Amino acid sequence: MLQISTPTAWASRIASIIVIISLFYVVYLALHSWSTRRLWTRKHGCQRINTRHHSTARGLLCGIDLMYDSFQAAASSKFLSNTYTLYSKLGNTWSTRILGNPVIHTIDCDNLRAVYNTNFRDWGFGAFRVNSFRPLLGNGIFAIEGPEWRRSRDLLRPAFAKSEVSNLEVYEKHFQQLLKVIPDSTGDDGVIDLQPLFFRLTMDSATEVIFGKSVHSLSTDKEQSSAARTLGHAYEKAKSEIFTNILLYPFGRLRWWSGLMPAVKQVHGYVDPIVEEAIAIAQRDAESTVDKPSYDQPEEKKKPYSFLRELASCASKEKIRGELLSVLLASRDTTASLLSNTIFILSRRPDIMSRLLDELAPLDGQSPTYPQLKKLAYLDAVLKESLRLHPVAPTNTRTATRATILPRGGGPDGTSPVYVAPGTQVVTSIYALHRDPKLWGAAAGAFEPARWLSRVDRRSPPHPFAFLPFLAGPRQCPGQGLAMAEAGYMVVRLLQTFGIRCAPGEESHEWVEHLAVTCENLRGCRVVLGDSGGM
Numbered sequence: 001m002l003q004i005s006t007p008t009a010w011a012s013r014i015a016s017i018i019v020i021i022s023l024f025y026v027v028y029l030a031l032h033s034w035s036t037r038r039l040w041t042r043k044h045g046c047q048r049i050n051t052r053h054h055s056t057a058r059g060l061l062c063g064i065d066l067m068y069d070s071f072q073a074a075a076s077s078k079f080l081s082n083t084y085t086l087y088s089k090l091g092n093t094w095s096t097r098i099l100g101n102p103v104i105h106t107i108d109c110d111n112l113r114a115v116y117n118t119n120f121r122d123w124g125f126g127a128f129r130v131n132s133f134r135p136l137l138g139n140g141i142f143a144i145e146g147p148e149w150r151r152s153r154d155l156l157r158p159a160f161a162k163s164e165v166s167n168l169e170v171y172e173k174h175f176q177q178l179l180k181v182i183p184d185s186t187g188d189d190g191v192i193d194l195q196p197l198f199f200r201l202t203m204d205s206a207t208e209v210i211f212g213k214s215v216h217s218l219s220t221d222k223e224q225s226s227a228a229r230t231l232g233h234a235y236e237k238a239k240s241e242i243f244t245n246i247l248l249y250p251f252g253r254l255r256w257w258s259g260l261m262p263a264v265k266q267v268h269g270y271v272d273p274i275v276e277e278a279i280a281i282a283q284r285d286a287e288s289t290v291d292k293p294s295y296d297q298p299e300e301k302k303k304p305y306s307f308l309r310e311l312a313s314c315a316s317k318e319k320i321r322g323e324l325l326s327v328l329l330a331s332r333d334t335t336a337s338l339l340s341n342t343i344f345i346l347s348r349r350p351d352i353m354s355r356l357l358d359e360l361a362p363l364d365g366q367s368p369t370y371p372q373l374k375k376l377a378y379l380d381a382v383l384k385e386s387l388r389l390h391p392v393a394p395t396n397t398r399t400a401t402r403a404t405i406l407p408r409g410g411g412p413d414g415t416s417p418v419y420v421a422p423g424t425q426v427v428t429s430i431y432a433l434h435r436d437p438k439l440w441g442a443a444a445g446a447f448e449p450a451r452w453l454s455r456v457d458r459r460s461p462p463h464p465f466a467f468l469p470f471l472a473g474p475r476q477c478p479g480q481g482l483a484m485a486e487a488g489y490m491v492v493r494l495l496q497t498f499g500i501r502c503a504p505g506e507e508s509h510e511w512v513e514h515l516a517v518t519c520e521n522l523r524g525c526r527v528v529l530g531d532s533g534g535m
């Protein structure tokens with residue numbers, strides 16, 4: 001007899017079918033992952049990573065306690081030193097789990113070569129990085145991957161051409177502006193914290209290079225500098241919110257509307273009119289040069305390369321804004337921190353200062369040209385040593401987009417390859433890498449620029465992947481030439497203008513980390529600026 005099913009019976013049948021299909025799918029996934037692991041393990045002779053860093057309570061907390069530890073360590077300025085201690089205890093490659101996901105920590109140079117260079121296609125940023133940066137950067141280069149990233153990289157390439165890097169006039173202009181605000185920023189005791197001024201200096205130079213006009217945060221015109229400082233504060237707030245959200249990922253999203261979004265709105269509000277104006281100019285230029293090829297333009301009408309103008313002629317408003325803010329994020333704080341860390345150290349090390357002054361003496365107080373700057377070998381060594389001990393981008397991560405291997409870290413002696421399942425995160429502490437005594441010797445923790453001069457080729461570190469302040473491989477920093485030129489130029493001009501000493505009573509104060517995407521010195525750069533003694 002024909003049975004008529006009621007709606008409830010149908011619903012329960014459909015539910016059963018869904019459960020059965022889901023179960024099959026889970027079993028299929030498990031078998032697929034098991035067989036892939038087996039295949040790769042056999043093919044490459046992979047072994048398990050021997051050292052694990054366990055969540056307490058045998059993993060019952062799913063690594064939430066480890067996340068909490070990282071958060072606490074960052075809040076008490078011990079994130080980098082804690083990670084260094086873990087590497088010293090657990091070896092160069094170790095693993096853990098966060099919220100059930102496998103995480104491998106490694107500072108093994110062969111692994112870094114594989115992740116960042118040779119097996120580059122097997123690795124991506126991972127959703128946590130892309131999602132955390134997206135509200136601020138949209139689809140700017142820092143938050144995109146694959147072919148979209150390749151297009152951005154090609155778009156930005158001309159900005160990093162040698163002729164742009166060697167344009168030192170822009171730095172001299174902002175250096176002169178810095179000199180004007182120094183007296184007002186100096187305390188009655190003669191002490192000045194140069195770090196915030198360096199952040200304003202690089203904001204001005206970066207916006208000039210990137211936006212085509214400076215925001216003039218060092219201006220003595222109160223109205224102009226206060227608008228620029230509002231941008232600076234909003235931008236810093238957004239950056240520190242992004243860092244906190246990364247640490248709390250995926251829960252950071254819950255805080256977006258209270259912390260991140262108001263700051264993002266302010267930053268976008270500042271940048272949008274600049275972008276709109278550039279687009280309007282690009283449209284006008286395009287209309288006025290219709291049928292007039294560029295070689296027909298009179299020489300004096302050819303404008304110098306402007307990064308924003310180039311973008312404005314070929315991208316949407318959102319894309320341009322994302323690229324501008326990505327490059328600003330990448331360039332401004334990094335270069336300011338390099339400058340601040342270097343002066344902080346020089347003010348405490350008269351021996352290094354005096355050798356540097358000897359090198360600068362032949363310039364006779366004149367600002368260096370680009371070729372002269374490039375020849376200052378000791379200055380180059382000082383900057384590299386500063387980036388080695390205090391890398392301004394001290395941690396980096398990648399996530400495996402498909403099954404792959406790391407060449408080392410497996411087996412009891414850690415020398416066998418390791419199978420890496422898709423979704424595994426690899427975290428690298430550049431800070432710990434740069435202080436590894438196996439690479440840098442017993443005095444790895446000491447500031448010794450001479451270590452860069454004693455090598456046959458002074459540019460080469462002990463291993464091609466031992467010194468990664470700018471990372472390596474296809475996504476390595478395209479702005480390193482600009483950064484080294486700007487920081488080097490400013491150090492030379494400061495030493496030519498002032499005798500720089502550490503603030504009295506602070507000689508024994510150590511450098512203290514302050515992480516917010518990039519890393520700066522919590523103590524700032526407190527010095528006394530005296531006479532340069534006729535440099």
Ligand code: HEM
Nearest residue numbers: 330331334335338392393469470471475477478479482483
């Ligand atoms: C001391 C100064 C600097 C340091 C230490 C530094 C470091 C880095 C690092 C480590 C990366 C790779 C980030 C990653 O993929 O996870 C990077 C990327 C990048 N940097 Fe720099 N940077 C500096 C200055 C600059 C400057 C001055 C500019 C531009 C004017 C710049 C533009 C970029 C861009 C556009 C990227 C993204 C490249 C890509 O994803 O393909 N950087 N930088």
